[in-house]
Amino acid sequence: MKRGFLNAKTTKERLASKNDLGTHPSQLPYAMLNEPVTVPQGYETKPSFVEYAYTALPQVDDEPHTECLFLLESQEILLKTPGFPKPLPPAPARPSFRVAPSPGKGLGLFSTCDIKQGEVILYERPLLIVPMAIPSSAPKHFSQTQLIQHSLNELERYYKVAVDRMTEQRRAAFMSLHDCHTKDGSGPIVGRIRTNGICLSGLQPAGLKANTDDAARMGRYTVISEYISRLNHSCSSNTAPLFDKAMLAYRLYAVRDIAKGEELTFQYVDVLSSKSERNKALKPYDVVCTCPSCTEPTARSDKRRSAIGGFMPTIPAWAANRQLSDDWLIKRSTALLSLIEEERLEHLELNCIATHAIMECYICLGDSENASKWAARVIRQPWSGVYKDHPEVHELLDPKSPAYAKHGLWRMRVDENPTGDMGAIFKMMGDVCGPDGMKTLSGGQGLFMFQPGQNTSPEGLRKIAEILQRSSNLKG
Numbered sequence: 001m002k003r004g005f006l007n008a009k010t011t012k013e014r015l016a017s018k019n020d021l022g023t024h025p026s027q028l029p030y031a032m033l034n035e036p037v038t039v040p041q042g043y044e045t046k047p048s049f050v051e052y053a054y055t056a057l058p059q060v061d062d063e064p065h066t067e068c069l070f071l072l073e074s075q076e077i078l079l080k081t082p083g084f085p086k087p088l089p090p091a092p093a094r095p096s097f098r099v100a101p102s103p104g105k106g107l108g109l110f111s112t113c114d115i116k117q118g119e120v121i122l123y124e125r126p127l128l129i130v131p132m133a134i135p136s137s138a139p140k141h142f143s144q145t146q147l148i149q150h151s152l153n154e155l156e157r158y159y160k161v162a163v164d165r166m167t168e169q170r171r172a173a174f175m176s177l178h179d180c181h182t183k184d185g186s187g188p189i190v191g192r193i194r195t196n197g198i199c200l201s202g203l204q205p206a207g208l209k210a211n212t213d214d215a216a217r218m219g220r221y222t223v224i225s226e227y228i229s230r231l232n233h234s235c236s237s238n239t240a241p242l243f244d245k246a247m248l249a250y251r252l253y254a255v256r257d258i259a260k261g262e263e264l265t266f267q268y269v270d271v272l273s274s275k276s277e278r279n280k281a282l283k284p285y286d287v288v289c290t291c292p293s294c295t296e297p298t299a300r301s302d303k304r305r306s307a308i309g310g311f312m313p314t315i316p317a318w319a320a321n322r323q324l325s326d327d328w329l330i331k332r333s334t335a336l337l338s339l340i341e342e343e344r345l346e347h348l349e350l351n352c353i354a355t356h357a358i359m360e361c362y363i364c365l366g367d368s369e370n371a372s373k374w375a376a377r378v379i380r381q382p383w384s385g386v387y388k389d390h391p392e393v394h395e396l397l398d399p400k401s402p403a404y405a406k407h408g409l410w411r412m413r414v415d416e417n418p419t420g421d422m423g424a425i426f427k428m429m430g431d432v433c434g435p436d437g438m439k440t441l442s443g444g445q446g447l448f449m450f451q452p453g454q455n456t457s458p459e460g461l462r463k464i465a466e467i468l469q470r471s472s473n474l475k476g
């Protein structure tokens with residue numbers, strides 16, 4: 001069984017997120033103030049440079065640098081990323097996007113040519129990467145609003161050092177970005193970071209993970225870029241930015257075919273929530289969304305989005321369950337893909353999960369002709385974490401490839417029964433997940449590294465069953 005077959009994310013994270021680097025806008029964990037607040041001077045926290053470092057990365061001449069403020073352990077994680085620092089590809093002679101006014105939305109990005117699904121629109125090294133939160137202390141006699149203003153002032157001070165270190169040209173690019181937080185206590189730098197930052201995970205020191213939410217945020221970062229930060233929101237966005245740690249750069253992918261002149265868009269909020277929830281979540285960005293799903297008069301879109309969020313294609317839940325027909329999961333996943341297409345949500349991780357599941361169904365059925373067609377569709381979604389976790393799909397493009405016979409799922413539904421360890425695990429997973437697969441997602445880490453044919457002891461199997469059972473109790 002390949003890694004990524006199960007995933008440790010919660011259902012909600014997995015449905016809403018776009019890849020395992022957590023690419024979505026970052027809302028800083030600080031409240032906003034309705035009116036100006038005066039804070040007594042002299043209580044500034046001294047930055048602890050034992051823990052934090054300002055650095056310009058990568059330290060390669062002739063390439064733009066990102067100004068970073070990192071916890072030392074996060075910096076270590078980044079520097080140890082295999083392949084770091086991978087060079088940026090040469091900029092194309094004619095970029096396939098331009099910055100231009102978008103009526104009612106300020107500036108935006110627009111395509112300058114037809115772009116195919118899965119193509120990279122741009123590679124971009126960010127201007128700035130900073131922590132989403134930095135601890136600060138304040139005297140006990142501060143009022144609640146003074147505490148908020150004090151925290152915002154502290155953040156501004158920390159972030160300013162990084163902005164001051166930029167080249168003049170990159171600082172000017174940063175300061176020209178939009179700021180929708182001019183009247184809530186945020187300074188000009190914090191305001192721009194709040195407006196334009198995209199969340200970056202995967203750099204969290206191990207020790208912080210188990211701590212409180214605030215502590216955990218200290219190992220999470222927000223990324224600001226000259227161009228990607230100009231993407232306006234749509235609830236049916238047509239791009240997905242994927243952060244490549246080795247390159248220290250985003251690749252911005254087209255998630256469907258884009259016509260010349262179309263605006264390029266990105267999702268700022270969980271697009272599987274209802275129209276009213278989305279509009280509430282968009283308030284901090286000062287956005288009243290006018291995309292078709294927010295303006296159509298009936299509640300059809302809400303219903304479709306809720307249905308999309310209510311099914312997770314899960315091979316084990318079907319493969320060993322003989323009460324479900326051979327085409328049950330194919331039909332359910334195809335219906336899911338139709339809903340995704342109707343709502344124009346191709347960027348969702350779920351799109352690739354369903355595509356990959358149909359491919360695996362055909363492998364279970366011993367039908368390499370159809371499996372190879374679906375493998376080709378997986379490959380057209382390179383922004384997805386599923387694609388990243390399954391490099392073997394390339395070997396499955398040829399229906400005659402020997403990779404089929406070697407695949408752990410090959411003919412699983414055709415031959416007698418899945419037997420041995422694999423059969424036992426599939427049966428357990430089927431029982432625990434339920435056919436809709438909604439309980440698979442938060443546990444099951446023990447299965448990640450399971451390989452077919454691997455000799456798993458009864459003790460190992462019992463542990464896996466316990467993990468799955470725990471996850472079912474917690475989330476079910």
Ligand SMILES: C[S@@+](CC[C@H](N)C(=O)[O-])C[C@H]1O[C@@H](n2cnc3c(N)ncnc32)[C@H](O)[C@@H]1O
Nearest residue numbers: 105106107178180196229230231232233285287
């Ligand atoms: C990250 S910036 C995007 C680029 C920005 N339009 C600019 O001029 O630089 C976010 C801001 O863009 C505007 N915006 C983004 N999406 C929008 C939308 N769908 N409708 C209206 N305004 C939008 C809002 O002012 C929001 O605070």
